[in-house]
Structures are given as C-alpha cells and as structure tokens.
Amino acid sequence: MGLYPFETIEKKWQNVWREKRAFKTDDEKGNKKMYILEMFPYPSGNLHMGHVRNYTIGDVVARYYRMKSYNVLHPMGWDAFGMPAENAAIKYGVHPYEWTIKNIENMKRQLNSLGISYDWDREVATCFPDYYKWNQWLFLQFYKKGLVYKKKSKVNWCPQCKTVLANEQAEEGRCWRCKSEVELKELEQWFFRITNYAEELSKDLDILDGWPQKVKVMQRNWIGLSEGVMIKFKLSEKVDGYKDDFIEVFTTRADTLGGATFLVVSAEHPIVKSILENKNNDELKEFIKEYERERIQNRFTVGVTEKKGVALGIQVINPLTNEKIQVYASNYVLMGYGTGAVMGVPAHDSRDFEFAKEKNLPIRYVIRPEGNGFYEEDKAYEEEGIVINSPHISGLKSSDAKKKIVEMFQKDQMASFSKQIRLRDWLISRQRYWGTPIPVVYCEKCGIVPLGEEDLPVILPTNVEFTGTGGSPLANIDEFVKTKCPICGSDARRETDTMDTFVDSSWYYLRFCDPKNNDEPFSVEKAKFWMSVDQYIGGVEHAVLHLLYSRFFVKVLRDLGFLNIDEPFSNLLTQGMVLKDGEKMSKSKGNIVDPEEIISTYGADTARLFILFAAPPEKDLEWSDQGVEGAHRFLARIWKLFNENLERIKNVEASVEEDLTEDEVNIYKKLNKTLLKASNDIENKFHFNTSIAALMEFTNEFSYSLRNEKIRPKLIKKIFETFTIILSVFAPHISEEIWSRMGHTDLVCFQNWPEVDPDYLEDDICTIAIQVNGKLRDKIMVEKDLEEEAIEDKVLSSLRVKKFIEGKQILKKIYVKNKIFNIVVK
Numbered sequence: 121m122g123l124y125p126f127e128t129i130e131k132k133w134q135n136v137w138r139e140k141r142a143f144k145t146d147d148e149k150g151n152k153k154m155y156i157l158e159m160f161p162y163p164s165g166n167l168h169m170g171h172v173r174n175y176t177i178g179d180v181v182a183r184y185y186r187m188k189s190y191n192v193l194h195p196m197g198w199d200a201f202g203m204p205a206e207n208a209a210i211k212y213g214v215h216p217y218e219w220t221i222k223n224i225e226n227m228k229r230q231l232n233s234l235g236i237s238y239d240w241d242r243e244v245a246t247c248f249p250d251y252y253k254w255n256q257w258l259f260l261q262f263y264k265k266g267l268v269y270k271k272k273s274k275v276n277w278c279p280q281c282k283t284v285l286a287n288e289q290a291e292e293g294r295c296w297r298c299k300s301e302v303e304l305k306e307l308e309q310w311f312f313r314i315t316n317y318a319e320e321l322s323k324d325l326d327i328l329d330g331w332p333q334k335v336k337v338m339q340r341n342w343i344g345l346s347e348g349v350m351i352k353f354k355l356s357e358k359v360d361g362y363k364d365d366f367i368e369v370f371t372t373r374a375d376t377l378g379g380a381t382f383l384v385v386s387a388e389h390p391i392v393k394s395i396l397e398n399k400n401n402d403e404l405k406e407f408i409k410e411y412e413r414e415r416i417q418n419r420f421t422v423g424v425t426e427k428k429g430v431a432l433g434i435q436v437i438n439p440l441t442n443e444k445i446q447v448y449a450s451n452y453v454l455m456g457y458g459t460g461a462v463m464g465v466p467a468h469d470s471r472d473f474e475f476a477k478e479k480n481l482p483i484r485y486v487i488r489p490e491g492n493g494f495y496e497e498d499k500a501y502e503e504e505g506i507v508i509n510s511p512h513i514s515g516l517k518s519s520d521a522k523k524k525i526v527e528m529f530q531k532d533q534m535a536s537f538s539k540q541i542r543l544r545d546w547l548i549s550r551q552r553y554w555g556t557p558i559p560v561v562y563c564e565k566c567g568i569v570p571l572g573e574e575d576l577p578v579i580l581p582t583n584v585e586f587t588g589t590g591g592s593p594l595a596n597i598d599e600f601v602k603t604k605c606p607i608c609g610s611d612a613r614r615e616t617d618t619m620d621t622f623v624d625s626s627w628y629y630l631r632f633c634d635p636k637n638n639d640e641p642f643s644v645e646k647a648k649f650w651m652s653v654d655q656y657i658g659g660v661e662h663a664v665l666h667l668l669y670s671r672f673f674v675k676v677l678r679d680l681g682f683l684n685i686d687e688p689f690s691n692l693l694t695q696g697m698v699l700k701d702g703e704k705m706s707k708s709k710g711n712i713v714d715p716e717e718i719i720s721t722y723g724a725d726t727a728r729l730f731i732l733f734a735a736p737p738e739k740d741l742e743w744s745d746q747g748v749e750g751a752h753r754f755l756a757r758i759w760k761l762f763n764e765n766l767e768r769i770k771n772v773e774a775s776v777e778e779d780l781t782e783d784e785v786n787i788y789k790k791l792n793k794t795l796l797k798a799s800n801d802i803e804n805k806f807h808f809n810t811s812i813a814a815l816m817e818f819t820n821e822f823s824y825s826l827r828n829e830k831i832r833p834k835l836i837k838k839i840f841e842t843f844t845i846i847l848s849v850f851a852p853h854i855s856e857e858i859w860s861r862m863g864h865t866d867l868v869c870f871q872n873w874p875e876v877d878p879d880y881l882e883d884d885i886c887t888i889a890i891q892v893n894g895k896l897r898d899k900i901m902v903e904k905d906l907e908e909e910a911i912e913d914k915v916l917s918s919l920r921v922k923k924f925i926e927g928k929q930i931l932k933k934i935y936v937k938n939k940i941f942n943i944v945v946k
C-alpha cells in the first residue's frame with residue numbers, strides 16, 4: 121500500500137536488533153555515560169500519540185549519543201499499579217494481574233513496532249514483588265528516619281475512586297485521575313514527611329539549569345517557601361478566654377509595619393472563639409454562620425472574591441507607631457497559613473486596600489519607589505522601595521528596614537524571622553487493592569509495628585473479590601489480615617491500605633541502574649555510575665507530582681547514604697501535546713488517531729519522521745494527514761534515489777578524492793553543511809524538525825546533481841553513507857536497509873556519528889572554543905557572525921559544558937567573536 125516496502129523492511133530490522141541485542145547496555149562499556157529516560161507509561165492497553173511522541177523523541181537522543189560513542193542507558197518499564205486495572209476488575213471481572221500483563225505485552229509489542237531502541241533486559245514492572253518489595257523496604261528505611269507517620273486529619277477523599285488523595289493530586293479540588301470533586305474526610309492516614317525537605321526542594325530549583333523555567337516556577341509556587349517575619353501586636357485589653365495578651369502575624373513585608381492601620385484574623389482564629397463565647401456580638405455570630413455555610417459550598421476556591429469581615433470590638437497596639445488599631449475577622453485570611461492573622465497594610469497590599477475601602481479604614485503610604493519613580497494613590501503600591509512616614513525606619517531600603525524591625529523588637533521576643541511553607545506532607549496510603557501493601561501490622565499489645573526487612577515482601581494476595589463498594593478489598597481477606605506480631609507474637613492485624621502509586625515511580629529510574637538486584641533496591645556503586653539521569657523526557661502534567669516526589673526521594677536516599685547526588689534529573693524536556701483540529705487528542709473528544717493504524721498504513725519510520733518534523737519537541741504538535749503523507753513521500757524519494765544509484769556504488773569504496781571537480785565540491789560542501797546543521801540542532805534543544813528540514817533540502821540538491829552533474833561513484837557512496845547515518849536516528853529501519861544494500865555487513869546503528877570535514881565547509885562557518893574558567897571544554901562549529909545570544913544558547917546547552925557549570929553560579933560570560941566563548945563560574 122505504501123510507496124516503498126516498509127512492512128518487510130521494518131519487521132526485518134526489528135528482528136535483527138532483537139537477535140543481536142543491539143541496544144543492550146553494558147555497565148562496563150565505558151565511563152562516558154549518558155542516561156536517557158522517558159517517563160514510563162501506565163499500561164492502560166494501547167499506546168496513544170502522546171506516548172509515540174515522547175518515546176520517539178527519547179529514541180532519537182539515545183541513538184544519537186550511542187553513535188557519538190557514549191555508553192548509553194535507555195531503559196523502559198511499566199508503572200503497573202493503579203486504579204484502572206482495579207476498575208476493569210470490577211467492571212469485567214478480569215483480575216488486575218491478567219489485565220495488566222496483557223496490556224504490558226501489547227504495549228511492548230507496539231513500542232517495538234516503532235523501532236524504539238530500548239535495553240529490554242532492564243525492563244521493570246512495579247506490580248511484581250521483586251519491585252514492590254523495595255517500596256516496602258524503602259518505607260521501612262523512611263520509617264526509621266522518622267519520615268513516615270500516621271495521623272488523623274482532614275484529608276481529600278475522591279468519592280469516585282473511593283480513596284484518599286494527596287494534596288498534589290487534588291489540585292483545585294478535583295481528583296487528578298477522574299476529575300471528580302474531592303470531599304474532605306477526617307481519617308487516619310499514612311504520610312511521608314516531605315515538608316522536612318521543603319526548603320531544599322525549593323532552593324535547589326535554582327541549580328536545575330537544565331529544566332524548563334515554567335516547571336520550576338510551578339514547583340516553587342507549589343512548595344510556597346516564604347521568608348518573612350513574625351510580629352506580635354499587644355492587645356490593648358485582655359480578652360476573656362484567650363490565652364495570650366497579643367496577636368501574632370506573619371508578614372513578608374515587615375518594612376510596611378508603619379502602615380499597618382488595622383489587623384485581620386481568620387474566622388477560625390482562637391481569639392474569635394473566645395469572643396463568641398464571652399461577649400455578645402450578634403454581628404460576629406451572623407458572620408461566622410455565613411462563613412461556615414460558604415466554606416462548605418466552595419471549600420476549594422482559591423482566591424475569595426468578595427472580602428467580607430466584621431470588627432471584633434477589640435484593639436491591638438502597632439509596635440512601631442504605638443497607635444491603637446482595630447481588629448477584624450475576615451474570610452480572606454486563612455487559618456492554615458502563617459499564624460492565621462495578618463497586619464492590614466492597605467497602602468501596599470491590594471487585598472488590604474480593598475478591605476480598607478469597604479470598611480473606611482485609614483490608608484497610609486509608607487513606601488516610595490527608589491530613585492525618581494512615584495506611586496499612584498488610590499491603589500496599593502506593592503513593590504519594595506524606600507521607607508517613609510515611619511518612626512525609626514524612614515529612609516531605609518525595604519530589605520534593611522525588615523532587618524531593623526527584627527533587631528528592634530527581638531529582645532522582647534516581639535519579632536523574629538520566620539519561614540512558612542505551603543507544601544503539606546505527602547499522604548501515601550490508599551484504600552485500594554492494586555498497589556503495594558504497607559508493611560505494618562497492628563498488634564493488640566504493641567500497637568503499630570513496622571515489619572522487619574526479613575518479613576518482606578508482604579505479598580499482595582490474589583484471591584480478592586472486587587465489589588466496588590469502597591474500602592480496601594484487602595480488608596475482607598482473613599488470611600491476609602490475620603497475622604502475628606513480629607515483636608510479641610500476639611494476634612495482630614495487617615495494614616490493609618496500599619501505597620500511592622507515585623511511590624513506585626519516585627525511584628524506578630534508580631532500579632533501572634541495577635534491575636536484577638535481589639539484595640538491595642539498587643547497588644550504591646551502579647547508581648553512582650549512572651545517576652543522575654542526563655536527559656529526562658515527559659509530560660508537563662507531572663510538574664508537581666512525579667517530578668517533586670522523585671526529587672524528594674533522591675534527597676532522602678542521599679541522606680540515607682545510598683546516593684551521592686542531590687537531584688535525579690539534570691535535564692528535563694517537557695514535550696508538547698499532540699493536537700487534532702486544535703484540541704488535545706483524547707478519547708472523550710473522539711479525535712484520536714490510532715498509532716497502530718498509522719504504522720500499518722505508512723510504517724513506523726513515517727510515523728516517527730512526521731512527529732519529529734511537525735514541531736520542535738517542547739511545542740504542541742498539530743496532527744495533519746497531509747503531513748504524514750509528506751513524511752512518507754520523503755522516505756519513498758530517498759528509497760528511489762538510492763535504488764536508482766545502487767548499481768553504480770555497490771562495489772566501490774566510499775572516499776573523497778583530492779581532485780574533486782567543482783560540482784563534486786559543491787555537493788560535498790552541502791553535505792557537510794547539512795551534517796553540521798543536524799548535529800547542532802540535535803544537541804541544541806533537540807530541534808529535530810530543523811535537522812530533518814536540512815535533510816530534505818539536501819535530498820533535493822543531491823537528486824539534482826545525480827541527474828545533471830558528473831559525480832564519481834566513490835563520492836556518491838560517501839555521501840549516501842553519511843546521509844544514511846544521519847537519517848538513521850530519525851528513521852532507523854529504512855536506514856538499516858539502505859546501509860545493508862550498500863554492501864555493509866554491520867548495522868548502521870553501530871556506526872560512529874560522522875565528523876564534519878572542515879575543509880569542505882562553506883566559508884561562512886567557524887569553530888568556537890568553549891572554555892569554563894579558562895579550560896577548554898568543548899568546541900562547536902557554527903555559522904559565522906551569529907548573534908551572541910544564539911551562540912550563548914548553544915554553549916549553555918552543550919552537555920559537555922553543562923557538566924562543568926552545573927550547580928555553580930555563572931559570574932561572567934565573555935565572547936570573542938567567531939572564536940572563543942569563556943564562562944567564569946564559582
């Protein structure tokens with residue numbers, strides 16, 4: 121059906137790769153390592169186009185670095201626990217094991233039919249005891265370190281999935297999986313103490329140069345590390361039933377203290393309770409009632425639109441101005457953050473401004489812009505600047521004023537520096553079957569008892585009944601639940617909750633370093649060699665889920681002595697979505713294009729080439745049938761061009777003679793330029809689309825000169841060889857076939873990436889030496905007179921250079937035009 125015999129070609133080479141174990145990684149193969157990883161999939165049944173895109177991108181990178189003589193690790197596995205398997209069991213009566221294994225087989229077949237170059241000897245699936253045993257083992261190590269605890273608290277409950285969810289999984293009040301509205305339930309649950317690492321998780325984002333800015337911003341906001349000051353405001357009179365004689369606030373703008381003309385507490389603040397109990401304040405009673413009503417209605421609305429509040433009838437003293445100011449209760453102050461109380465500075469905070477306008481409260485500007493700027497009145501000026509109108513601190517810069525405030529009041533313990541975080545501990549227990557059993561028993565005498573390592577794995581029993589009525593199905597299996605206490609031998613009950621499947625995926629990239637290890641989750645030595653992941657590729661939807669949890673795991677494992685790195689993924693590429701008619705491809709929209717259909721109609725090489733050519737990897741990609749056909753025609757053209765010339769070149773040796781004719785020089789120069797462009801674009805932000813465009817352009821010229829000019833067979837062969845090697849990272853099957861038809865007995869995927877021949881580059885090319893602290897670290901060839909910014913981009917994305925600047929501060933960049941780029945780091 122297609123324009124060239126891709127069916128036979130593709131099967132043939134997939135078999136050869138498998139038989140020769142072409143992509144097997146050998147730990148001992150060399151120190152120049154490159155760990156390339158795509159986020160492993162949930163085995164839902166079939167690959168979708170998003171997967172195809174993700175894995176094709178990773179495959180080009182892996183193939184490229186293999187040819188650049190790196191020792192490449194490019195593994196794949198299965199995030200195999202999770203709800204869909206269990207739902208299938210409830211709906212169709214098929215056991216989650218069977219369902220999952222069947223899906224894994226199918227998706228593995230599909231991945232192989234795409235020609236993705238994985239080392240399948242390292243395959244892992246998280247649902248097998250040889251993997252989840254180590255989840256349990258890690259849980260015990262975390263437990264010993266005090267990083268696991270059980271607590272009763274209000275937690276997110278998904279009524280559809282019938283289980284609790286972590287905060288990250290209930291963003292904006294909806295379940296990350298099924299999008300149902302989440303409810304709050306008071307339940308006893310297991311948590312990982314991720315908050316212990318909040319500060320490091322936030323600060324280390326700064327050293328992740330290889331991550332997209334937007335992902336870092338999302339994580340930083342989610343962690344919500346905030347450095348500010350606690351200030352106590354003394355009550356002007358004692359309040360009955362309230363334990364303190366002050367109200368403490370948390371502020372990031374202590375420099376604005378002089379402008380605090382009122383104070384606002386949350387409706388849930390203890391002082392409100394005392395007043396309700398001891399004073400008659402009908403207005404307050406009414407306000408609280410309404411607050412409760414609203415809270416139930418829109419628990420999760422982030423920004424409260426209408427600021428409501430009521431005066432408490434008490435006053436506090438502003439410690440800087442000594443003025444008495446009114447205290448309000450309002451719905452715009454949350455109890456769960458800071459102290460549940462804020463100082464109201466209407467001139468410099470827009471929320472306070474709105475509130476002050478409504479309540480007719482004084483507005484006093486105490487900050488002006490530095491230099492000659494000015495601020496508009498009748499609006500909050502929220503920038504920092506120079507303090508005005510404030511006793512003791514007028515004239516100081518905001519940053520100095522903050523320090524001065526703490527200095528002034530800390531001796532009486534009325535002010536102190538303080539850090540707040542928005543991040544909450546990670547809730548990891550789930551009331552579901554298809555997950556890792558939590559290795560804990562409840563003993564009548566000893567209480568909560570974690571199992572010993574020798575008791576692992578706690579095997580997930582298979583004889584379950586799926587009723588779909590909620591609660592962990594494990595609770596109904598007596599043989600599982602009833603056990604003995606490992607300490608005292610009395611009757612005990614096993615924990616029946618299982619672990620959040622994000623636990624499984626938080627360390628799978630470590631298991632790939634040493635997947636068959638029966639004694640440890642991974643050997644320290646092997647992880648030391650392979651980690652960190654040099655290039656991680658996946659969807660941005662994991663920005664604060666998987667990517668945050670994995671970073672937490674690495675930091676804990678480092679502190680436990682198992683790792684010598686601070687971060688799991690040095691470089692992250694978040695690929696764009698695959699769209700059709702401008703919308704995301706999805707089942708619910710009915711606009712799915714099935715990869716398998718594309719592969720059977722046009723072949724895997726066409727599917728790959730289209731996806732790589734249609735957009736740079738980080739951008740969204742619009743599906744286009746014409747685009748697919750275009751990619752297919754391009755491959756067919758190469759096929760035809762090659763076969764037309766095959767007889768001429770078959771028995772000659774490829775070479776570049778010294779006495780090239782002008783025509784020969786021209787086409788050979790063009791080849792070198794194409795090679796340079798392809799190499800640069802692959803290394804620089806993976807812009808495969810422009811590399812492929814260069815190959816297309818070259819094909820045009822080459823076919824013209826083959827028809828109209830006299831090019832000698834030796835050179836023709838040289839050109840076909842180089843061209844085929846470049847093409848092979850994008851379209852590997854057709855390239856293997858061409859390579860072997862030329863008379864080669866080895867595989868194209870084992871070739872070295874060709875070197876550019878500088879004698880045959882057009883004159884508009886130059887080589888730039890990249891130095892870090894004066895030492896030569898890399899050389900790049902680029903077009904002459906490129907703008908400094910473009911050069912800098914290329915320099916900073918060179919992996920060889922990255923190694924030397926990672927985690928360091930760049931002090932200076934010096935560019936000597938067309939010659940040297942020097943980076944000074946500290």
Ligand code: ANZ
Pocket residue numbers: 346347370371372373376452453454455456457458459460461462463464465467468469502540
């Ligand atoms: C006075 C002030 C003046 C503030 C000013 C800001 C600007 P982040 O950065 O998110 O930590 N705040 C403190 N606790 C709060 C709570 N429980 N509910 C609602 N708002 C709260 O924000 C800290 C700022 O948010 C604090 O600094 C406080 O307002 C407010 F010109 O204090 B600020």
Ligand code: ZN
Pocket residue numbers: 563564565566567569605606607608609610
């Ligand atoms: Zn006991």
